[in-house]
Amino acid sequence: MxxxxxxxxxxxxxxxxxxxxxxxxxxxxxxxxxxxxxxxxxxxxxxxxxxxxxxxxxxxxxxxxxxxxxxxxxxxxxxxxxxxxxxxxxxxxxxxxxxxxxxxxxxxxxxxxxxxxxxYSRKACIYHYLNMAKRNNQGYLQGEEVKIKKYFYVLRPILAAMWIERFATIPPIEFDSLVRELLPAGELVNQIEILLARKKAGEELDLEPKINIIHDFIHKQFSYLEDQAKAIPAKxxxxxxxxxxxxxxxxxxxxxx
Known part of the structure; x- marks a missing residue:
């Protein structure tokens, strides 16, 4: 190819x-x-x-x-x-x-x-990723059943924003690197890795019951990152x-x- x-x-x-x-x-x-x-x-x-x-x-x-x-x-x-x-x-x-x-x-x-x-402008970039995550969340992850492969289109920009807030550098592009460096081992990471394996294997990830631990993480980060972004000085x-x-x-x- x-x-x-x-x-x-x-x-x-x-x-x-x-x-x-x-x-x-x-x-x-x-x-x-x-x-x-x-x-x-x-x-x-x-x-x-x-x-x-x-x-x-x-x-x-x-x-x-x-x-x-x-x-x-x-x-x-x-x-x-x-x-x-x-x-x-x-x-x-x-x-x-x-x-x-x-x-x-x-x-x-x-x-x-x-x-x-x-x-590099940390403020501009953290708002870019945060707004992207919010749009995708609103578009894909509402209701009791969601297209669970769409979690990645919310999780990745959230993790990129978290990286900027924590390390003040340009976030890596690879999803695995973001997860490994930002999230502690536990049930959240386990659920993300299960979804990732299923997506890579080509499974049809259509409407399924929402995964509460991922939803909780997403909404907590929205609130936290919004507050942190306001405090970052403009470049x-x-x-x-x-x-x-x-x-x-x-x-x-x-x-x-």
Whole structure:
């Protein structure tokens, strides 16, 4: 499958006249809990030739391809990515940490990883994950019977927010690492591991009675993390000249100019 993805990325470069500087897996495969029928969520960052940016017109800064049963593939122009990086965009930070990389020919992604610690806004990111968990909880986990595979789409952002509150660093992308470092051994972890094993095995995890110990944990964390997030100071404004120069240097690296 990796060969198919790499070939598709090369085709996109030709079709769009761009250079892909970084490509990775996102979603459940990167998080460590894919099902047997999970598709591949491929995300990438690309650049156009320098003259493309020298225009008075706004241009599309996203490349998307139709989603099918196997592939969900799309990417962001580097300038868009840097604008989001400036705001500590959690999906972008997750891409940079993905354990599954399809392309990284240049130093651009590694330099962003190195700079991310100093550019990181704990407050922005903890609210991102907390709000994501609340939306997913409201959408998936109401009632006495729930689609229990959806627990992961609430648990993972809660654990990411817990990591930020506890360690004040960018949380790891892998779900297992979050559970191992944040949750003590006991019944809660046992129930999570049972669900994880069932999901990975490809079991049909449809409507089942809710798991009270997981629900209790979720709601306790909502209250606790909301209070903690309010106390985190906002990050001081960054010197934007750095990212402007980063962008120029990236174009020079890719196009040898």
């Amino acid at each position: 990796k060969n198919i993805i790499v070939q598709r990325l090369k085709e996109i470069e030709t079709e769009e006249n761009v250079k892909i500087v970084y490509a990775c897996e996102s979603g459940s495969r990167a998080w460590g809990f894919p099902s047997k029928d999970s598709d591949y969520d491929v995300r990438f960052i690309y650049v156009h030739p320098p003259e493309w940016y020298l225009s008075i017109f706004d241009k599309r800064d996203v490349i998307e391809r139709p989603i099918n049963d196997l592939l969900d593939i799309n990417g962001w122009d580097l300038r868009k990515a840097l604008q989001l990086f400036r705001k500590s965009n959690p999906p972008l930070l997750e891409w940079l940490q993905s354990p599954i990389k399809y392309d990284e020919k240049y130093t651009i992604a590694e330099k962003l990883r190195q700079y991310s610690a100093s550019a 001081m404004k960054e010197n934007d000249n750095y990212l402007d120069q980063f962008f120029r240097n990236a174009l020079k690296e890719v196009f040898n100019d």
